[in-house]
Amino acid sequence: MAKIAWLIRNAIGHVRRFRHDQGGTMAMFAGLAAIPIIFSVGAGVDYSTANMAKAKLDAIADAAALSAVDHNTISSTAASAQTTATNVFNAEAANIKNVTVNSPTVTVTDSATGRTAVVSYTATKPNLFMGLVGIPTTTITGSSTAQAGLSININFYLLLDNSPSMNIAATTAGIQTMVANTSAQGGCAFACHESNPSADNLGNPGGEDNYTLAKNLGVVTRMENLASATQSLMSTAASTEGANGSQYEMAIYTFNNSGLNTIQSLTSNLTNAQAAAANINVLEVYDNNWLTRTNDNNDTDTDFESAMSQVNGIMSEPGLGTPNSTPQEVLFIVSDGVDDEVSSSCSQDLDGNRCQQPFDTSWCTTVKNRGIQIAVLYTEYLPLPTNSWYNDWIAPFQNQISPDMESCASPGMFFSVTTDGDITAAMQTLFQQAIATARLTK
DSSP, X not given: OHHHHHHHHHHHHHHHHHHHHHHHHHHHHHHHHHHXXXXXXHHHHHHHHHHHHHHHHHHHHHHHHHHTTSTTTTTSOHHHHHHHHHHHHHHHHTTSTTOEEOOOEEEEEEETTEEEEEEEEEEEEEOSSGXXXXXXXXXXXXXXXXXXXXXXXXXXXXXXXXXXXXXXXXXXXXXXXXXXXXXXXTOOOBOOEESXXXXXXXXXXXXXXXXXXXXXXXXXXXHHHHHHHHHHHHHHHHHHHHHHTOOEEEXXXXXXXXXXXXXXXXXXXXXXHXXXXXXXXXXXXXXXXXXXXXXXXXXXXXXXXXXHHHHHHHSOOOOOOSTTSOOEEEEEEEEOOEEEEEOTTOSSOOSTTEEEEEOOTHHHHHHHHTXXXXXXXXXXXXXXXXOHHIIIIIGGGHHHHHHHHHHHSOTTOEEEEOTTOOHHHHXXXXXXXXXXXHTTOO
């Protein structure tokens, strides 16, 4: 029995020792299982530090892209802005430790809608743990895009109709006043300017012309409003270009019987242009039918086609208008839309080939095909149903005048002003529309 007990105790001892040996095996298994866990944690550390480096590089790329479109560089060339952005990125990236950063790819593009800057980069960061398993580095990439509107430089050419029909009284009350005070003429709402009014027996006090009569009666004419509206426009252009960093140059012409009369040649000095606009006035003729004492032109005092031909020759080829490029061009026409000229091809021959008809808009097409925008302010040709001349020669095409003027204009750049309308407000509206449209034309 003693021997059996000894055998049992001895067997139990072996079992216990075996169990202890099995405990060492579990420790080995635990050690082996810890290896991938340790590398996973290490990979997480490498990934985290790479992400931290990327966040810093993304911020640097943002700063570089913005530097190409900020107020300091927006007026410079795209190439200059590209250099600025590259320098900003490289200077800041050099401060990041343990990361090799390649020189960025910087693209700066200018268009009529603005400037776009794209900064892309690549970098490599050494791995602390992943290198032990054959992945020595992590590649980091990123990009940033910044956009801003460019200042747009525009040359404006104002083509203002100053023929006698444009000098009608500007308001209904003014028209009534003129009609009431010109009974000897059958009632005339036009303040025609004549140097020899006595030849026409106008019946005005002291033999004065209707131009002087209107002034003496305190009647404001459409041409006076046009002159003040043009002066106001020069002031608006000056303040606008100062606010948006653009440059606007202005040229002012009037047109009548034989084409252009230069009020102000193209200039960037808008103060001078504003002063010159005070000289805008209606055409002065000698007397009825006579342009001068020796030129019996039968009152053919509005030649739109000649004016358009001449101004087309003056306007240069338009560009994008972006900094350091050729300015955009805008032709600004103000007229009542009725031709009065000598023409053998006229649809109606009034007297000696005298032609009154709506403007021929073919020159408008020519100008627009060059990429030049046309803004048109139509000052309505006032219907005069009590006037026999109007009824015979103008009334038949009255309804065609406005559509033809609108067809001359570029899309969205037509405005009409009737009697009692505000020419100043209309010109301001067209100017703002021209600026907005200029950013979308190229």
